[in-house]
Amino acid sequence: MREGTFILVLCLVAWFSFDLLEGQRDTARSERDAALFEASGLREAARISGEMLAERDAIDLQRTQELNHERAENDSLRLDVDAGLKRLRLNATCSAPATPAASAGGVADANTPELTADARQDYFTLRDQLALSRQMILGLQDHVRRVCLR
Template identity: 40%
Template sequence: MSRLELVLLIVILLLCGATAYFYDQSGDETRRADRAESGLKLANDTISDMQTRQRDVAALDAKYTGELVDAKATIDGLQRDVADGRKRLQLNATCSTKNNTTGAASVDDAASPRLTDAAQRDYFTLRERISTITSQLTGLQAYVREQCLK
């Protein structure tokens, strides 16, 4: 083998080695880029899902908050109507007599049945709390059905 052939063989071997090295490097970079692209797609899908869930939760919140506001307005209106005498609370009550005589009492002697002011306030407070807890519970049940069980 001549010197020229030997140099040519070494150059060819070096070129083959360099080609193999850079080919491996490009494969590594391609795999790294594919992993990064896959991670980016997963992150974008997660962000989209979270945004959708946030919109759904906001819609649920608006719906049940609105219902709660409406129920409170209804109770407040009823309370004003009762206080102004436009409506009356109907309840099962016994009437006491107007005078505290020990004689026989007649219907004419009976005072009209009425709740005390404190009992009337308590009635509206309880009614408001019942509507509040009902609305909150209904909203939580809808949240579980529509968000947690998906």
């Protein structure tokens, strides 16, 4: 009888130990599954972030190239105007002559209207700033369309 009780107690201890180990195994499996799910989510987030950064860099490269092209055209126009090869077209009118006698045949020293040297420099500076602003706006619009709304 003593041996039977000992075997029964031994079986109960083994059963409780097995039950405890099974609970720990289930907990470890659920933690492993949660970690794998989180890792796959982080991998997907990293992949998407990488694609978004690549798209952002492509937009930046495209807009920078277009800006450099526009600035090169503006510099070429500036050099051509300075060399006299091209002229800037203006909407201007000549002022009315001060004396009625001068109006009969026209103004003797009337030249075609042109910008002063300072105004010409300001014109080209404004063209550069306009090109920069335009490319910045287009780049932001591309970023919103191709990256943010994704």
